[in-house]
Amino acid sequence: MDPTICAACKYLRRKCPQDCILAPYFPSSNPQRFACVHKIFGASNVTKMLQQVPGHLRAEAAECISYEATARVQDPVYGCVGIITQLQQQITQIHSEIMKIKGEMVAHRSAHPQHLPSPQPQGEPSWFSSTHRQEQDNFQSDKHLSGNF
Amino acid sequence: MDPTICAACKYLRRKCPQDCILAPYFPSSNPQRFACVHKIFGASNVTKMLQQVPGHLRAEAAECISYEATARVQDPVYGCVGIITQLQQQITQIHSEIMKIKGEMVAHRSAHPQHLPSPQPQGEPSWFSSTHRQEQDNFQSDKHLSGNF
Numbered sequence: 001m002d003p004t005i006c007a008a009c010k011y012l013r014r015k016c017p018q019d020c021i022l023a024p025y026f027p028s029s030n031p032q033r034f035a036c037v038h039k040i041f042g043a044s045n046v047t048k049m050l051q052q053v054p055g056h057l058r059a060e061a062a063e064c065i066s067y068e069a070t071a072r073v074q075d076p077v078y079g080c081v082g083i084i085t086q087l088q089q090q091i092t093q094i095h096s097e098i099m100k101i102k103g104e105m106v107a108h109r110s111a112h113p114q115h116l117p118s119p120q121p122q123g124e125p126s127w128f129s130s131t132h133r134q135e136q137d138n139f140q141s142d143k144h145l146s147g148n149f
Numbered sequence: 150m151d152p153t154i155c156a157a158c159k160y161l162r163r164k165c166p167q168d169c170i171l172a173p174y175f176p177s178s179n180p181q182r183f184a185c186v187h188k189i190f191g192a193s194n195v196t197k198m199l200q201q202v203p204g205h206l207r208a209e210a211a212e213c214i215s216y217e218a219t220a221r222v223q224d225p226v227y228g229c230v231g232i233i234t235q236l237q238q239q240i241t242q243i244h245s246e247i248m249k250i251k252g253e254m255v256a257h258r259s260a261h262p263q264h265l266p267s268p269q270p271q272g273e274p275s276w277f278s279s280t281h282r283q284e285q286d287n288f289q290s291d292k293h294l295s296g297n298f
Contacts, residue, residue: 039194040190040194040198041189041190041191041194042190042191042193042194044191045188045189045190045191045194049189049221049225052225053225053226057226060226060227061225061226061227063230064226064227064228064229064230064231065228067230068217068221068228068229068230072198072217076198076201076202076210077202077206077209077210077213078209078210078213079213079214079217079229080213080217080228080229080230080233081212081213081216081217081229082213083233084229084232084233084236087233087236087237087240088236090240091236091239091240091243094240094243094244094247097247098243098246098247098250101247101250101251101254102250105250105254112261
């Protein structure tokens with residue numbers, strides 16, 4: 001293994017320039033990482049994606065790109081969206097549970113006002129934020145996906 | 150707009166064959182959808198990704214690919230992973246809140262055993278499933294991403 005050539009340039013059988021934009025994020029010690037990203041996005045697209053973000057954010061962008069590629073290799077139908085769906089389902093489930101508990105607390109408090117602290121105001125709790133609703137709206141607006149979410 | 154040629158073949162300026170694998174999912178009525186997917190994944194990779202999933206799952210795969218591409222265009226650093234992070238943070242926040250409420254209920258039940266129904270068994274509630282923990286483990290195992298989760 002030649003440490004002076006990054007995994008991307010090695011995979012693409014090309015000379016690795018000193019200013020190779022992929023080198024810091026795809027070291028030769030982890031060839032599988034680039035192979036996965038290359039399979040899903042292609043080297044050219046990954047290069048463009050990294051070029052368009054500021055230098056100090058490229059490491060995080062490369063991690064996220066790698067995460068997305070891995071998710072799609074592992075789940076060729078849903079990829080990252082499968083993880084998003086699972087998390088949204090969990091939140092919906094928790095929402096039902098927490099509203100039930102709060103309902104019980106409100107009912108109990110009415111009967112025994114001195115026993116429990118005040119619950120949150122009626123309606124959605126603070127954590128069920130507009131962000132979550134927005135994400136759900138984005139999903140639900142898609143007619144093909146709506147059956148799954 | 151020629152309805153006999155799909156958005157993909159039109160974008161790529163090629164003849165749209167009768168058995169074009171992209172045509173059912175990238176109609177000429179929505180050229181932006183293919184443009185976005187093409188920018189992030191490339192036509193060749195999208196074609197390969199659709200070819201490797203069974204026919205009855207291709208529509209969903211195309212939707213998810215399109216969703217991922219849109220997320221990355223909108224957020225060039227984090228893409229879909231940004232949405233996953235937000236959802237995980239929400240779940241962690243709710244987990245803290247629900248455990249606090251359940252703690253209050255347990256304390257109250259000890260003092261007033263006749264007033265409230267039995268809480269869930271101690272430990273993680275049912276919705277804080279092994280799936281969620283697995284996803285968090287996957288994230289946490291990534292040294293670059295771990296700072297954000």
